[in-house]
Amino acid sequence: MKNFKDKVAAITGAGSGIGRALAIDLAGRGCNLAVSDVNLEGLAETVRLAQEAGRVTITSQKLDVANRQDVHAWADKVVADHGSVNLIFNNAGVAHGSTIEAASYEDFEWIMGINFWGVVHGTKAFLPHLRASGDGHVINISSVFGIIGVPTQGTYNATKFAVRGFTEALRQELDIEGARISATSVHPGGIKTNIANAARFDKSTEAITGQSQEKSKKNFEKLFRTTPEQAAHTILKGVEKNARRVLIGSDAYAIDAMQRLLPSAYQAILGGLAKRQQRKG
Known part of the structure; x- marks a missing residue:
């Protein structure tokens, strides 16, 4: 897919962050949109901003991606509304901080x-x-935490490693088949979104980090270097190049x-850094 003009893109988690930035960028390139999120207020703002970015057709839907029937119904509705669909950005995601033992x-x-x-x-x-x-x-958003394991991020790691393996297997299957469909696994580092703010944190993180949950969130946010707009641009460039990762x-x-x-040695390095931070705390 060398350009997005007159295509139709479906985006989950479009109410903020990377999802919103993707919608605005794609609209500016003449791509029609089907956007979804659980946050209707954020979703409405995304629609408004995307409409300002380009004269394209935009539909929106409140959607919990964890509900299989609702996602399938939405996919069918997107085709009914737009006539076809060319891209799915599986972007919706949440974060959770806890030790493995403490996580329920x-x-x-x-x-x-x-x-x-x-x-x-x-x-x-x-x-x-x-x-x-x-x-x-198919564009599936994993994370750098789908590449390395990190203390207090075991639940998040599990999901993002799973997304990576799932997408890489899918890409190979499509390649072998010679299908006119492709798949890309996306691994963002620290992106300036509200994911940390909306994350669930367990008190067990305090014993590992030596910091309060509130301070851990703030320090985590300091690591966010890339804007959602930069992330969206990089993702779309990757799609144009048919990148695997x-x-x-x-x-x-x-x-x-x-x-x-x-x-494997990186684990000892991260563990040492965590112990140093623990002593500081």
Whole structure:
């Protein structure tokens, strides 16, 4: 897919952050949009901004990506409203900070339902429609935490590693088949979104970080270097190049390089840094 003009893109988690930036960027390129989010107020603002960016057709839908039936119904509605769909950006996601031991099964189910099952639902619901379009692309948002494991991020790591493996397997299957559909796994580093603000944090993180939950959130946000607009531009450039993997931000490249050079030793390095931070706390 070398350009997005007159195509139709579906985006989950479009009420803010990368999802909103993707919608605005795509609208400016003449791409019609079907946007969804659980936050109707944020979604309405995205629609307004996208309409200002380009004269395209935009539909919106309140959607919980963890609900399989609702996602499939939305995919069918997108085609009914737009006639076809060419791209699905499975972008909706949440964060959770906790030690593995302290994380409840409900915590795992909550984050898996959105971060992993949301991607599965979106991919499987839209694949038949992408095939029918004759020119389709699946874009699944993983994370740098889908490349390395990080203390207190075990639940999040589990979802993002799963998204990476799922997408890489899908890409290979489509390549082998010679399909006119492709798939890309996206790994953002620290993006200036409200994900940390909306994250669930457990008190167990305090024993690891030596900091209060509030301070941990603030310090986490300090690591966010890349704007959503920069992230969206990088993602769309990756789609144009049919990239298998897209890294976003200098921190993502550094983390990827560390994992390649020190595939298991990086754990000791991160553990040492965490202990130092713990002593400071």
